[in-house]
Structure formats: structure tokens, C-alpha cells
Amino acid sequence: MKKLSGIVLFAALILGCHTSFAMTGHDLADGMKSYLKAEKDYTPADFFLAGNFLGYVQGVAEATISDYSLPGDLTPDDVCRVVARYLEKNPDKWKTQASELVREALQKAYPKFIIRQKKYD
Numbered sequence: 001m002k003k004l005s006g007i008v009l010f011a012a013l014i015l016g017c018h019t020s021f022a023m024t025g026h027d028l029a030d031g032m033k034s035y036l037k038a039e040k041d042y043t044p045a046d047f048f049l050a051g052n053f054l055g056y057v058q059g060v061a062e063a064t065i066s067d068y069s070l071p072g073d074l075t076p077d078d079v080c081r082v083v084a085r086y087l088e089k090n091p092d093k094w095k096t097q098a099s100e101l102v103r104e105a106l107q108k109a110y111p112k113f114i115i116r117q118k119k120y121d
Contacts, residue, residue: 025087025094028053030085040078053093057079057083060102068110070088 004043032055034046059078061070070079086105093101 016017023056023098025096025098028083028098028101029087029094030093032080032087035080036084040097054080054099055100060099061106064099064103064106067112068106069113070110079106082106084107 031049035050035053038047038050054076058076061079083102083105086108087101090101093104
């Protein structure tokens with residue numbers, strides 16, 4: 001009986017869970033707006049959304065670092081400003097997954113340089 005109860009409980013938990021959705025560009029843009037307000041020292045800025053934007057952008061940038069050639073002196077704020085400019089210029093792409101938008105923005109700003117080794121005879 002306990003085994004059957006466990007299986008029923010497990011099935012109920014699995015079937016009752018909602019699937020999680022990935023963050024979209026609209027979500028990222030909301031955070032970007034608050035980030036830009038907070039950066040300009042506006043008091044009505046939503047610092048939670050601003051921090052979420054900063055953390056999300058940094059997380060994606062670090063997870064996909066091999067996709068671009070970031071300068072060594074780049075700060076987290078610089079990375080967020082690059083992404084913010086890209087979002088402001090491309091509102092039609094806000095339906096896209098947020099991580100893709102961050103990658104696109106950084107790839108356009110800092111394309112990956114491929115170093116080819118010379119073959120010596």
C-alpha cells in the first residue's frame with residue numbers, strides 16, 4: 001500500500017507541475033529599462049528587475065564566453081550597456097529567447113577572432 005501511495009504521489013507531483021518557460025526578450029527588456037533608470041539614479045527604478053537584468057546578462061555572457069572575443073578590461077556594466085543598446089535598437093526581436101538576444105548583442109559587438117596557425121615547412 002505504501003508503495004502504491006508513493007507512486008500515486010509521485011505521479012501527481014509530476015503531472016501537477018507547470019512547465020517553466022525560458023525568459024523572453026520582453027522580460028529582458030523590462031529589466032533593461034529598470035537597469036537604465038537605476039544607472040541614471042532615478043529613484044522610481046525597480047532595483048530587483050535591474051539586478052535581474054545585470055545577473056542574467058552576466059550569466060549568459062560568462063556561459064557563452066567562447067562565442068566572442070571580449071576585451072580584458074570590460075566591466076559587467078559595459079556588457080549590460082552593449083546588450084541594452086542592442087535591445088533598444090531591435091524591439092522586433094523581443095519575442096526571441098533572452099539568452100539568444102544576449103549572445104547576438106555580444107557577438108555583434110565583439111565578434112570572435114579566429115587565429116590561424118601558420119604551418120612552417
